[in-house]
Structures are given as structure tokens and as C-alpha cells.
């Protein structure tokens with residue numbers, strides 16, 4: 001069912017009008033080759049109530065939503081599907097306030113939690129690593145807003161990796177890092193980039209162990225490091241960093257706290273890496289597909305704090 005998705009809001013409304021229709025779609029995304037029992041590997045099941053599937057061999061009960069962000073959802077899948085549509089069909093994504101309004105959700109916190117759950121499904125750690133020639137640098141996000149006043153209360157250091165694609169940018173990866181040490185930047189590169197790739201950085205000491213980690217390191221050292229010189233050396237990461245900052249200030253009005261910044265980085269990455277997708281419906285399909293392959297994140301485990309105000 002690779003290319004099976006709604007093209008318009010009307011198609012979405014018609015096709016996913018019932019829980020059964022939504023569940024059936026998720027089942028196909030979760031088991032594209034047909035049902036496989038997570039316990040015994042059996043390939044036959046019968047359907048029980050509330051979307052449960054019972055393995056014919058071992059009687060284990062599961063469902064398309066078991067273990068995913070939709071697990072135990074008290075809200076109907078029909079509503080979740082509309083949330084995914086909202087998030088994937090706006091060029092710059094949805095804020096919690098706009099999602100709450102669009103879906104008629106009673107609480108801002110519900111909308112905020114849903115967006116964070118969906119963001120977690122946007123980037124799959126350890127998969128989709130970058131390769132080829134990749135620029136890497138760090139940038140500070142937050143602190144002073146160009147419009148005056150602080151937006152992210154304290155500055156956060158964000159590592160940026162961008163594939164070279166001719167003169168353009170291929171895929172990207174972003175993550176917050178605690179500092180510019182070899183340990184922190186080395187860990188970021190290991191998670192983001194396939195070993196053996198060429199990694200292009202400035203002459204910063206934090207990248208000193210990349211050869212040891214299995215990369216072909218191409219540091220460019222300049223004697224005078226001005227912002228202008230840096231953006232010419234590593235034009236792709238600087239372009240990505242400036243788009244990221246514009247997005248955080250625009251769509252989210254800077255209402256992002258440093259502790260939750262990684263979720264927003266994941267959403268930005270998901271959008272950026274699929275920016276050439278001709279169909280928004282394709283993003284809808286892809287996000288649901290990734291969501292049914294993800295373990296659940298209870299609200300308390302996810303945040304350790306309150307939702308930001310927006």
C-alpha cells in the first residue's frame with residue numbers, strides 16, 4: 001500500500017470517518033506483509049472486539065496501536081488522524097494553540113501532548129543516517145529575540161549536520177548538545193552520520209576525534225573566524241540554522257523551552273527532509289507509518305515539566 005493516502009481533506013473525511021477505517025489503515029502500515037504475532041511469529045490471527053487481534057497459534061492478543069503513541073488513547077483514532085492531517089498539511093506545521101482550535105480539543109495540554117508525541121515519531125533514531133559528504137557545525141538557538149525579549153529562556157547549543165548535494169542541501173539531522181567537547185560532538189556525529197562518510201567541519205577542537213571514530217574528516221581552518229567567513233565555509237549548515245531559527249520564531253512564536261527543543265528539532269528535520277514531497281498526503285502517510293513503529297511515551301515520562309504557554 002506504499003502510495004495509498006488521502007489527497008484532500010474531503011478524501012480524508014470520507015475515508016476515515018470511523019474507528020474501523022482508521023484501524024484498518026494502521027494495521028496495513030504496521031504489518032504491510034500481513035499479520036505477524038509479536039510473541040510467536042505466527043502469521044494468522046482472528047479479530048476480536050475493539051480492534052484486538054488474537055494469534056491463532058499462541059492466543060496472544062495485540063492490536064495495530066499496541067505499543068504505539070496511539071496506545072490506550074482515550075480519544076478516538078478519527079481525531080488522531082485529523083491531528084496528523086493538520087500537522088502534515090500546513091507548510092510550517094501546527095502550534096498547540098492552532099491544533100486545539102482546529103480539532104475542538106477541550107484542553108491546550110492535550111493538543112500540546114499530541115504534538116510532542118507526533119514529533120517523536122518524526123525522526124527514527126539510529127535510522128536514516130546521513131552519508132556522502134556532510135557539513136557539521138554548531139549554533140546557538142534562543143536567548144535574545146530579534147524582536148526584543150527572550151524567546152527560549154536560555155541559549156541552547158544545537159549541532160547541525162547537512163548532506164552536500166551538488167551545490168544544494170540533501171538531508172539534515174539536528175540535535176541539542178550539552179557543549180562543544182569531543183565527547184558531545186563525537187556522539188552527535190556517530191548518531192547522525194554513517195561511518196566512512198566525509199565530514200566537513202571548521203577547525204574546532206570538538207571535532208578532533210572524528211578520524212578515530214571512523215570518518216574521513218575534512219577540517220577547514222581559518223585564522224580569522226568571523227560569522228561571514230564561517231557561513232562561506234559551511235554554507236549548508238548555516239542556511240539550515242537560519243531557517244530553523246526563523247521557523248521557531250514564526251510558527252511557534254518562540255514559545256519553545258530549551259528542555260523540549262529536541263522535539264521541535266525533530267519536527268523541523270522531518271519537514272525539511274521531505275520538503276520536495278509533492279503531496280502533503282504522502283507526509284500524512286509517512287508520519288502514521290513511523291508512528292505505528294514507535295513505543296508509547298506517557299505524558300509524565302515525556303516531559304518532566306509543564307507545557308509551555310503559547
Ligand SMILES: [Zn+2]
Nearest residue numbers: 037040055058
Ligand atoms: Zn502468537
